[in-house]
Amino acid sequence: MTVTVSSRPQATLPVVRSLLDKASRGGTVQTGVLGLRAPASWPGPDEFQFGDFKVRVAPCVSALAVREALRSRRDGGWLVILTERDENELGVGITSHFYGGVLRNPDPWDAVRDQFGATRIDRRLVVHPRARDLAAGILAAKGDAPWPPARAGFLTLDHVCVAVANRQLGLSDLSESVAPEEVLGWAAGSGRAALLKDLRQVAGEPLADTVIEWLASRCGKAAPLVSHLLRSERVEDVVPLGLAGRAVLACHPGSEPWVLLRVQQLNLSNITADQLSALVAPAEEVTRTLLSRSDDPSARQTGRVLARADGLVDELRAGSGVDASIYLRSSLTSRLAALGEALRRAVARSAAKALASSPDAPLADPQALASIESAAGRVQAHALAAHRDEFRVERAIAGVRLARWLASDSGTVQDVGQALLRHRDTDAWVDRAYSDAWRGVDEDSLSQGLRAIIAAARLRRSKHDIEFAAGIAAQIVANGHLPEDVLPIEEVLARVVAPLAKQPLPVLLIVADGMSAAVATEIIDDIERRYDTWLECLPKGRNRRSVVVSALPSLTEVSRCSLLSGALVTGQQDAERSGFSSFMRAHGLTSALFHKLSLETSGAGFALSPDVGTAVDNIDGISVVACVLNTIDDALDRSDPGIDWTADAVSHLRPLLERARRAGRTVVLTSDHGHVVERREGRSISVGPTSSNRSRPAEGGPAAAVGEVRIAGDRVLMHDGDAILAVDELLRYGPLKAGYHGGAAPAEVVVPLHVLTPGEPPSGWVLAPPQQPLWWNSPVAAEVIERAETTVRPPTLLPRTQAPTLFDEIEQTSQDDLAAKVIASTTFAEQRKRAQRVTLSDEQIAAVLRHLIASPGNRIDQATAAIALGVPVVRLSGALPMAQRLLNVEQYPVLDRDADGVTVVLDLDLLKEQFGVSA
Structure with missing residues (x-):
């Protein structure tokens, strides 16, 4: 509506500026006189700059004063006359000098109307108790840019508030249909209080309060x-x-x-x-x-x-x-405290249980495990659980993983072959979780829970270390055979590297000195998670990684020289270069070997030295490029090997992987030995002559004591083939360091071996399914899972008496096996006929059903689903729809993905209904 206002409004600077903008046609007319019918008082400066010209304001109480102001006007610029005399009193001789030949009323709403191109103004604006001040504020808030024009010529309160908020409060592209989230999102930004304060100073209280009320009104109740x-x-x-x-x-x-x-x-x-x-x-x-x-x-x-x-x-x-919040940090702290208490309670009697039976018997109360899973679920449901600055959750989940492992019976092993496979399949992952949990948190309840879990895990792991050392001593003495997927370190070149290098794609061999099997699991997970191009592969017919056993003592001059020479020998870098070159020539291969000095002479601005980069690029001229990386081994002496190990944490590893990807080389990542971490709980003993902190000659010192093992044979390459090696990780023979190697603990002797491909696997190789033990990602009860095998099983696996891994078959009783009943049903047979192109076997379908049936809520993560189906995670997106074609009868969602897009969910009731089965 059009509003009638007083004929004698006070002229203000915003109003004058607005009228000048119109009179000067946006600043293009550089000189003129603007006459305003207003009280002859002026609160602003006598002169001010407007665009490219100066403006002088002259309050005039009489016609004579107006005439004098015109007479004294300087050339250039604008003169603004403020007078309460009307046009008749002034006469044509004076008014003819004015813009438009008339006096104008400085009504701020007229100016507002002009600036917004409006013909009508919302009544809510003009009935404001301080309407003129509100209008003046709108004019003052304009700035240099024009206001957005009013729609259909009607200037609404919403339009004004949106325009002012966008221009003065840091909101961008705000519309009149503002959601509460937009208002609060703006409020959460930095400097908002200063913007509101500035708005009050520039535009006055009425406009600031109006905009505030309008913003608040967008928030509903x-x-x-x-x-x-x-x-x-x-x-x-x-x-x-x-x-x-x-x-x-x-x-x-x-x-x-x-x-x-x-x-x-x-x-x-x-x-x-x-x-x-x-x-x-x-x-x-x-x-x-x-x-x-x-x-x-x-x-x-x-x-x-x-x-x-x-x-x-x-x-x-x-x-x-x-606890009702999933966003408060204090809520996450409370949930972590509850998890810590559940962990502590679960293993409260672990020492007594170990003494009463065996550390391999369940040391965590299975009933308490349900409380742990519930508490862990609440922690992981918290919005801050995966926040980049939140480290407590990772350490708490490490405790949960150890609790799952401790709740099962880990069984016993009969020989070193089984002990090696146990370390590969389970104990290396235990060591990784152990290290994560050990680093602890600064929260009393969770700290106490982690301490209790760590103590229970140490009981069992110490027993496994002793069994391993005794087994390897017996194997060397008897010259016994190892399982097919266990390689002596001197056979890695002949059985893995050389055959791969003779394929069309050459090889980059990376020897990460001192990398244990536990550290390798962490690095490989990081590589596959962060670099989509690198995938692990395995020989056809196998679904588990091969593992390597070091020479003894597990020292660099013994094991690395044997690895790079392809024979049991000792020596330093010169011997390694000579042995490596001789081996490759004997196998008809060209090669280049780079040690630490060559890798670290890259020069400013280069991640790799030119020699190394050129060698990796030369896929036609060099069959095998080998690089020795010393970051992990160096950490044992000078820093901390218990950090988070990633591709970036190992010097040169990331640029080597990138260079190999571009060149198309297959990467073999291995080590020469592992290590044990110094956790400031160990003890040093005096034993006479030693070859390392963990090895000494059998002769010339005390006999092997508790925590040590005496090993003699052709794999012992020092001390005349007869040495005493430390087994207990708390035992050392020399000065305190960050970690040690040279002993006979599996963490030192078991060497990881990983083959990574930047594209399709080499001939005779396939992409690897996930290698984690069942308890790593999932609370699924292992005793009710049967692993689906899609390929021929290797001849040596863990015995039935040992705790099952994801890759063991577990006996099922047909009357309780719901998955078997589904597969045997008429409905499934009909589904199979309709989906003849589905390549998944019945065993694979049964396996994924068993995993889902056994899991809480009938939900499993992607890694568990991939393992159940026996496929790599990258192939799950193709395998899961095939399983759905067989199980989703008439497209009913028996098998589906959760709303998160990753969790696989089974509707158990619908499964029973569609296939006519019951538990």
């Missing part, structure tokens, strides 16, 4: 809360209070947190649960969005929000309700 916070210059508390509100909602309505919220925080006596909920929901959504961003500014912003939210929880004394 939460409007009173948001309005109070914005008006009281607490914009940075809007989202944090929403997060803290979740804890308040979990408290009784009449409790202290509610009283403090109403009285202390908001000074609003009638806050309802609905109003608070209306603030909580968008605050959590904004926080979820912030957490999804990985850039540093967002991380800092998120950190501020979360820290303030927990501060508000403390101020509100709402700690009893934090």
